[in-house]
Amino acid sequence: MTRNGGDLVTESLAALGATTVFGLPGQHALGTFDALRRSGLEYVGLRVENNAGFAADAFARVTGTVTPLLVSTGPGALMTLAALQEAAAASAPVLGISSQVPTAGLGGGRKGYLHELTDQKASFRDVVKSVHTVRSASQIPSAIAAAWESALTAPYGPTWVEIPQDVLLAETTVPPVTALSASPRPPLPRPELVEEAARLLSGAQRPAILAGGGVVRAGAAPELLALAEKANAAVATTFGGKGAFPWEHPLSLQSWIEDRHTTDFLEEADVLLVVGSGLGELSSNYHTFRPRGRVIQIEADLGKLESNVPALALHADARPALEALLEAVGERPDETAAKAVSEVLSKVAERIGSQDLGLEQRVLASVRAALPDDAVSCWDMTILAYWAWSAFDAREPNTMHSAQGAGGLGYGYPAALGAAAADRSKPVLAVSGDGGAMYSIAELATARQLDLKVTWLIVDDGGYGILREYMNDAFGQATATELARPDFVKLAESFGVPAVRTTVEDLEADLAKALAAPGPNVVVLPALLRMFAPTHGDHGDHGDHGE
Template identity: 35%
Template sequence: MSKTGGQLLADGLVRNGIEDLFMIPGIQLDWAVDALRQRSGDISLYVPRHEQSTTYMADGYYRASGRVGVAMVVPGPGALNAGAGLATAYAANSRVLFLTAQIHSQGVGKGYGLLHEIKDQPGYLAGLSKWSRHVGGPEEIAAAVDQAFDRLHTGRPRPVALEIPHDYLSASVNDAPPAAAAGQPGAGAPAAIDEAALARAAALLDGARLPVIYVGGGIFHSDACPALQALAERIGAPVVMSDNGRGALSDRHPLAMSSLAGRAVFGHADVVLVVGSRFIDSLTPTASWPAQPELRYIYINIDEADLSAPRKPDVALAADAAVALPMLAERLKPRRAMAEADALRVKDWARRQIDVVMPQSAYVDALRAAMPDDAIFVNELTQVGYLARVAFPVYGPRTYIGPGYQGTLGYGFPTALGAAVAAGGRRVVSITGDGGFGWNLQELATAQRYGLPVTLVVFNDGHYGNVRAIQKREFGAEVAVELANPDFGLLARAFGVAFEKVDTPQALGGAVQASMSAAGPVMIEVGIGVVPSPWHLLRLQPMKGASGPAAPADPLAGVYS
């Protein structure tokens, strides 16, 4: 029995457990799309209004659920349009399968000017994925799909990409079991854990006056959060969570710390255990906290590249956190390194600094109070969103989504749509500024078409607010930051989306709370003016040039000296 290459592709997705796919059809994908139509009982198709949104949605889908997100577009401009979302998925370590067609196999690399041809699409895909493959014939499609999923689940989570010439999708081949496929080697799993290194790490932690755990987004990919909590509680070590690590430990836990609170505990730490984090400053190629003679570092990361310079580990373990953390915990002596009263004092120290940044802190508090614990919050690059990185309490894994190191303006709303598809009916709250919303405002159509439970909050100041603030601070003047916005109420109603406009934190809280029982999308506009900068509170070390009120006195002074 023969099948088309498109049918083999669809079969491979179903065989590997894919239930949802984000795509925009086009002529080079016709045979694949028809094959997916034939498998409509197995795979649901979500078609946004811009190719950029396919990869953003796939990224949000993975980050909300831990299940592979799949995006598919035409070659050339389709693949290029999807690049921003793919780059964000790469930065956020998301398991995303990116499928793109290619021009006719006989024209690849020839420069004939075929429809959607670009000079080096394979090179482009290689730069935005941890592994990519150009399928060399229709008989390779089934095996290539299986190989892609193997790469997705091996080593560090990151996107993988497949490109298939469109004539291979329409060709008929024998429907045989997939053969072992040759291709680029994937990132292998770490070798067996070094027992001697584990022993050295345990000795350092047991001998520490104040051990501190710093955790990044890598903690989520193997569901290692319970192991993290068990280790932290065994020795009473505070857990400082990076932006990507928010939710690894519930913020209700006394030992859970934001990066702002982390400044206080890092200032007194003598041993730091870094788990699943790059631990790199976002603007300079230096470690997130400077090396100090008395400070020792232990690193656990599945990617050996994140154990190397400019980091200076005393002990480095290339390992999956879910495997390494329990093995390390059982070697540690139970104790309470940080008293609960001290931990709560640090958290209060951080909170007092947040409360000064008004009105952003009031808006963040209103959002949190209006949302159930398990609702998903998608943060954006907006003035309220920056403060939310340290001010928004997170109570569970995969309920907070940020932009990762790409810092891709406008990513939030389409990412929230993908998260909503994966979330099983839970509400997703997406905040954005009027500037970032302009990137993907057309996706109101997608939210409405599929009845997605997304509450979109647009903070409208009529400007690229953060750029404006930096220009005023650095140069005393502003340029190219004013926006010409639509009437957001008319825009929402044009797409059939429920809308409300508010201008106070209290009103926002009421509108968000009411949206929790809505059947589909809701848009809320918040009028906001010039607000104070929150940048002096972000990250373990404040950004150079960022200034604000002086921090309160060291909450641990004299306690851990």
């Protein structure tokens, strides 16, 4: 059998532990895609490169493993940038592998090759963690291993490898790749910092914890629970940290971090432990958060340490840091902590209850009731998702995913396809608005072709709903937010995907039936949902690109 550079790509990925690759073929990348035929890798092909990137992102989040994304040169590569930005923001280890123009054209931009860019890798440097350019077949295994290790080095994130067309196609004498090593070590906390953090927590009168996505990625939910109970500390989770702490636990502040009552409570803590969060825009209630006590920050991303709030900073992965703290912190009996948490949640409920938002709460409750506890849900940038960030009980860690990191539209459905490819035994829910859904309609063909068990809930309000609200609030009227759209039920059926138009009253039953059915389904809910009023003192922007 004749082997080429493409075989070195697939062999390298398999040697590093990959089982599934996502992507879309193109002329320069045919050497890689032909090699897939000779490999044991499962290929999940989507219809748009950006959607393939979102699918790879979700697969990486759900499995915690590096996920390859295979695309072609120029337009194909550039189409992945929005998805890679989200992977970077969410610390999802996606390994992009693109083709390049033939070696003779690298770096010149003057040869006139199809898809040629003057400097393709320059387009990715500001988005991914590292870029690796291959110029000969012998470099392929090491370049892919280096990119793999970079993707799994804290903080996790996307990386990029580009390989010229001629290198992929040329017959190679390089022996088959049988073993590659890529073993990054998580950053461990320094002992003196753990000792000081434990001293502060043990002596605190009103300790609190804000848990972010780093807890979920590290698989540190059990350690977080044990530490919170030992220190009797109230716990709030960021939107990226959904599911990191039990929703109904007496110490759970849940995820109402855009609520001023929650912000005030965290500000008043005499010791606040922030773990796995950089306290960015959303997690800091739009930079209005002003803690008055001591802050301890545990963060694997060195650049996020003290980037927004002064702190005792531990550069460490969440799990080993929480393990060390759990061992060092003394028992702190406190019968008032749970009562204080209950009072905050009562204030939140009273505020939401005063805004005539029963419809929104009923819709979200129906989704929660229909969705199995261990099923993954993937949410687009839509009003129901903004509600879910604050109000949805993600009953298990790593089961709720959205695009709040970079905030681009179109994440929900292709991400759900990626999650379904990771575990075909469970249903996956995707939630979109009608505007965001139009980014992903082509992927109904992917779902049908691969028979992926994804139920797509489309909330149809006739436009970009959240932008409509922002513009009406700011300017008194909305512009460019109203959309013509198809009959989503008939459109889904034309792809061979069963679909139903539901009502608020029937939503729970229709969703449950769809989730229990084999293969893909679509549920369309015509409804005009409203966002709850902000309490952080400004315009209440939930992201500058939403639907």
